[in-house]
Amino acid sequence: MRRMIPVILVGVLALVVTPLQAAGMRTIGLSISTLNNPFFVDLRDGAKAAAGRLKVDVVVLDAQNDSAKEANGIDDLIQKKVSLVIINPTDSDAIVPTVKKLNAAKIPVITVDRGASGGDVVAHIASDNVAGGAMAAAYVGKRLGGKGNVVMLEGIAGTSAARDRGKGFRDGLTKFPGIKIVASQTADFDRAKGLQVMENILQAQKKIDAVFTQNDEMALGAIQAIGAAKRDKEMFVVGFDAISDALTAVKAGKMAATIAQQPKEMGRLAVEAAVKILNKQAVPKFTPVPLKLITK
Amino acid sequence: MASNRAATVPPARPPGARRIPTFLRRFGMVAALALLMAAISFLSSAFLTVSNLLNIALQVSINAIIAAGMTFVILTAGIDLSVGSVLAFSGAIIAGVLAAGRPVLLAIVTGLVIGALLGLVDGIVITKGKVQPFIATLAMLTLARGMTLVYTDGRPITGLPDAFVWLGAGSVAGVPVPVIVMLLVFVVSYVILSQTPFGRYVYAIGGNEEAARLSGVNVLLDKTLVYVISGTLSAISAIIITARLNSAQPTAGVGYELDAIAAVVLGGTTLAGGEGSLWGTLLGAFIIGVLNNGLNLLNVSSFYQQVVKGIVILLAVLLDRRLR
Numbered sequence: 001m002r003r004m005i006p007v008i009l010v011g012v013l014a015l016v017v018t019p020l021q022a023a024g025m026r027t028i029g030l031s032i033s034t035l036n037n038p039f040f041v042d043l044r045d046g047a048k049a050a051a052g053r054l055k056v057d058v059v060v061l062d063a064q065n066d067s068a069k070e071a072n073g074i075d076d077l078i079q080k081k082v083s084l085v086i087i088n089p090t091d092s093d094a095i096v097p098t099v100k101k102l103n104a105a106k107i108p109v110i111t112v113d114r115g116a117s118g119g120d121v122v123a124h125i126a127s128d129n130v131a132g133g134a135m136a137a138a139y140v141g142k143r144l145g146g147k148g149n150v151v152m153l154e155g156i157a158g159t160s161a162a163r164d165r166g167k168g169f170r171d172g173l174t175k176f177p178g179i180k181i182v183a184s185q186t187a188d189f190d191r192a193k194g195l196q197v198m199e200n201i202l203q204a205q206k207k208i209d210a211v212f213t214q215n216d217e218m219a220l221g222a223i224q225a226i227g228a229a230k231r232d233k234e235m236f237v238v239g240f241d242a243i244s245d246a247l248t249a250v251k252a253g254k255m256a257a258t259i260a261q262q263p264k265e266m267g268r269l270a271v272e273a274a275v276k277i278l279n280k281q282a283v284p285k286f287t288p289v290p291l292k293l294i295t296k
Numbered sequence: 297m298a299s300n301r302a303a304t305v306p307p308a309r310p311p312g313a314r315r316i317p318t319f320l321r322r323f324g325m326v327a328a329l330a331l332l333m334a335a336i337s338f339l340s341s342a343f344l345t346v347s348n349l350l351n352i353a354l355q356v357s358i359n360a361i362i363a364a365g366m367t368f369v370i371l372t373a374g375i376d377l378s379v380g381s382v383l384a385f386s387g388a389i390i391a392g393v394l395a396a397g398r399p400v401l402l403a404i405v406t407g408l409v410i411g412a413l414l415g416l417v418d419g420i421v422i423t424k425g426k427v428q429p430f431i432a433t434l435a436m437l438t439l440a441r442g443m444t445l446v447y448t449d450g451r452p453i454t455g456l457p458d459a460f461v462w463l464g465a466g467s468v469a470g471v472p473v474p475v476i477v478m479l480l481v482f483v484v485s486y487v488i489l490s491q492t493p494f495g496r497y498v499y500a501i502g503g504n505e506e507a508a509r510l511s512g513v514n515v516l517l518d519k520t521l522v523y524v525i526s527g528t529l530s531a532i533s534a535i536i537i538t539a540r541l542n543s544a545q546p547t548a549g550v551g552y553e554l555d556a557i558a559a560v561v562l563g564g565t566t567l568a569g570g571e572g573s574l575w576g577t578l579l580g581a582f583i584i585g586v587l588n589n590g591l592n593l594l595n596v597s598s599f600y601q602q603v604v605k606g607i608v609i610l611l612a613v614l615l616d617r618r619l620r
Contacts, residue, residue: 157598185591186598191452191545192537196355200592203351204342217545224542228465245452245543 027057028274029077029085031070033114035062039263040088043112046267047086054275067094074098078105084274086110092117108277112270113263123273127261128288129161133168133214135293136238139257140179140210143236147178148209151201151235153194153222154186155214162189165214165240182208187218194221202229211237216246216258223254242294250296260292324616325564325579332583332608336590343593350472356585357474358533360578362552363559364485365529367577368522370560371489372501373569374429376523378418379530379556380549381440386411387534388444391453391544400460408531414440415527419520433523437553445546454543464539474536481529486574494518502569559584562612583612 030047032040044060051058059082063070067090077085078101085102089095092114099119102109109116110123140150152169155162166184173179183201187193194217202208202225211226213219219239226232232254239246242260249255266289273283337344362379369376390407394400414436421432466473489495497518500508509515530549538544562580565572587608591601 154598157602183592183595184597185595186601190547190550191541191543192548195541196588197592199351199355200589203345203348203589204340204593204595220543221541224465224540245454 026055026278027059027080027082028271029059029061029074029080029082030088030270031061031063031074031077031085032088033063033070033090034065036064039261042263043088043267046264047271048267049264050268050271054271056271056275056278058271063090065090067091070095071098074102078102078107082107083278084108084110086112086270086274087116088112089114089116095119108274110270110273110277112266122277123283123285123287125266125270125273125287125289127266127291129164130168130171131288132240132259132261132291133165133170134172135168135259135291136165136212136240136257137169137172137175139293139295140212140238141173141176143256144176144179144209146176149180149182149205149207151198151205151208151211152181152184153197153211153213153218154184155189155218157186159189162186162214169212187213187221189215189217191217191221194218195225196221198222198225199229202226202231208235210235210256213237213239215239216241216243219255219258220245220249223249227254242292247294250294253296257293257295260294262289262292265289324618325562325576325583325612328612328615329579329583329586332586332590332612336586336593340590340593343590348589348593350470350475352582352585352589353475353478354472355589356581357472357478358537359552359555359559359584360478360581361481361529361533361536362526363556363563363577363581364481364574365526366553366556366560367563367565367572367574368485368489368498368525369429370502370557370565370567371498371569371572372519372522373505373567374422374519374522375433375557375567376415376418376526377430377433377553378414378436378440379526380552381437381444382411382414382527382530383534383537383549383552384444384544384546385414385440385447386531387538387544387548388448388453388546390535391456391538392447394456394460395453400457403460404535407534408528411527411529411531411534412524413527415524415530416520418527419523422523423516423519441550448544448546450546452543452545456538456542461539461542464536464541474540477532477536481532482574482578485525489574494521498522499570502571504570555584558609562609562616564616583608 032044035041035044048058061073063073070090074085085107087095087109089111095116096118099109099116099121103120108122111121112125115124154166182205185197185201187197194213198221211222213222216239219237223237226235236256238256239258242258246255246258250258269287269289273287276283342348366376386407389410390403393403393406418433418436421427422429463473468476489498497508497513500513501515501518505515537548559580560577561567562583563576565576587605591604596604
């Protein structure tokens with residue numbers, strides 16, 4: 001019996017270690033720009049839930065919005081020999097050397113929410129801003145019964161979010177030939193500028209039926225302007241992003257709707273793509289994450 | 297004042313001749329503003345209405361008040377890059393005090409004291425620490441923005457009482473409260489600058505700091521005070537913008553220093569110090585405000601807006617040069 005003990009020990013050890021090793025083969029690193037923002041906490045939770053379901057390990061790193069910290073954390077992941085790294089970059093440019101390092105170590109890279117400006121990224125997963133703009137257009141078109149004057153407040157000129165949300169909205173409105181965009185002006189994604197630009201547009205446009213702003217900050221500024229001009233019965237405002245102030249405004253009936261990104265979905269889709277890549281299945285270069293219209 | 301300023305004037309020029317260029321310089325900017333307004337009213341019928349002109353005055357108020365403080369600073373040959381961040385921090389503190397349910401007056405006084413204190417730090421670092429104004433206020437720009445983010449945790453502060461919101465949204469006899477505040481600020485600043493010894497010293501320091509010091513001006517004190525004024529006026533703008541937005545924004549005031557400097561320089565105050573006027577600054581602020589308003593009324597595409605703004609500012613300054 002005594003002689004059996006080492007054999008049993010080895011057997012037990014083997015039983016314990018084998019699955020650990022198997023799990024070690026399938027460990028995914030997830031580097032998040034900051035967990036000090038509910039959006040990214042949701043993203044992490046979505047990723048973890050999906051990982052539990054698909055039986056992979058996820059190591060989550062919080063870069064605390066510091067590009068250097070993010071780079072160091074991912075260096076550690078390379079040392080740990082993880083199978084794949086999902087990056088939510090703090091900065092699209094600063095992350096490039098790190099992506100190249102991962103490429104050199106032959107570890108596949110997926111980016112979520114923000115992309116990387118260089119290096120080899122297998123898949124990018126982010127909200128579909130064009131679809132979000134179209135969603136806002138469909139809501140405005142339906143609520144106006146296909147007829148009316150619409151104002152759009154644009155984001156910072158030249159940013160991809162402004163471009164995509166604007167394109168989606170304009171394209172979506174082509175389905176409603178009776179609706180005219182009477183003014184489309186930039187307010188730089190800023191609440192104070194949203195207020196000011198809306199004040200000016202209210203001076204120029206005597207009849208406005210709806211306002212679409214490419215983010216909620218501008219919507220909240222525009223609502224102040226519309227309220228001060230006592231024209232809040234004349235028009236409704238649709239924002240984008242579903243920030244907490246906007247959700248409060250929607251609940252209070254001051255804002256008609258906002259478009260919400262779905263960070264949990266983002267996390268889930270990222271991990272699902274990761275598992276497909278590890279199983280040598282094909283994944284699309286860009287996976288759009290669906291958005292959600294939020295009304296009262 | 298005359299003796300101090302004379303030190304900067306080339307000796308060949310008779311001192312009395314300076315009156316006329318000053319008048320013409322002001323006339324040049326009035327002409328530029330009139331031309332701009334004529335052009336926009338020709339293109340948009342919505343422009344030349346009482347409600348739109350009041351709207352422009354309302355929008356100009358925030359930049360004009362900051363620019364009034366900036367005029368004091370630039371007259372001493374200094375610069376204050378920290379105005380936007382000081383505005384953000386005072387605004388956050390004001391909203392914080394209000395959100396805690398404290399009286400409006402306490403919130404306002406606290407905000408003004410914060411603005412004055414940050415200006416005082418700028419001034420002491422510049423005078424006692426002998427740091428260039430550009431660097432000292434650049435550091436404050438970062439520091440005050442950082443403190444704002446820490447204090448607000450990066451989120452807007454909302455839930456302000458109606459009595460406070462009135463300061464931004466209310467009006468007296470049809471004139472918006474911020475416009476009245478702006479006019480008060482300019483009248484008081486004008487009196488300080490033209491009727492008090494301190495005002496004369498401000499010009500003297502900018503004209504020739506060494507000469508001012510030798511003729512007995514307390515340069516350290518007066519230079520420090522100029523930054524305190526700038527900080528306090530930034531805090532007054534903070535009250536207005538916080539009330540107008542019914543919330544304090546962590547990113548409030550980003551880039552405001554450039555708008556203020558543009559208004560001062562468009563108004564004919566030289567960055568070299570010693571020469572310029574408050575009324576010019578008010579005019580400069582209105583040129584910028586009319587331009588922004590006009591571009592919105594005419595629905596000019598956002599890409600072209602910046603091109604047009606750049607061209608109009610260049611033309612205004614060139615016209616000004618021509619008339620000198």
